[in-house]
Amino acid sequence: MVKPGETSNYSRVGRGKAISFYSTDLEIFEVLKNSLLEKYSPYCLVCYNKDSNDFYYEVPIVDFLKERHKGVWEFFIVSKSVSPNYELFDNKDDRLDYLRYLSLNGCLSLLHGRIVKGIIDESAFMCIDKYAKINNPDKIYYNLEYLEIYEALIKSLKKILKYRSKLIWLDGRVSLSKTKMISEEFAKGLKNGNFKAKIEL
Secondary structure, three states, rough: OOOOOOOOEEEEEEOOEEEEEEEHHHHHHHHHHHHHHHHOEEEEEEOOOOOOOEOOOOOOOOHHHHHHHOOOOOEEEEEEOOOOOOOOOOHHOOOOOOOOHHHOOOEEEEEOOEOOOOEOOOEEEEOOOOOEEEEEEEEEOHHHHHHHHHHHHOOOOOOEEEEEEEEEEEOOOOOEEEEEEEEEEHHHHHHOOOOOOOOOO
16 A cells, blocks of 8 residues: 555556546435445545645545535545555645545545536546556556446446537537536536536537
């Protein structure tokens, strides 16, 4: 396990795993509540809130909606059985190191609900499935348990992603995006004018 303060000695191997999408808070909560593998429980969310006195803090999964109501949009999903010795700290000067610490150890990153100038940004689940020491790149470390958790979440998530955004090219052609997937409830919100996002149905 990579320790805080040592992350600069390691690097991700390959591209990692990631999926981008648009969905509602409630849909994501249902995915988290119902799809996290029981054999790796208990789980918690590590939240980042620049306006909080704690900066980084831990909450149970069931508090996801409460944190979203506070405007929090940056989370890490941590399995306490896979990462029993993970450390929580709130030194603002070490923000990048802490992000790398959680990421390199496989903890799943969830970016969801960021709003920029009234526009909802796309959400993403991400996972670093393997990494190596920079001075010994041939020895690869694998985050197999977190990869299994990630794949279970994505399998559930894809069941609610019913639509793909339209791409309108300069020559007028229209095609469907391969990456911008949209849930049914989010699509309803777009049609009703409840949400604004840089996508087209």
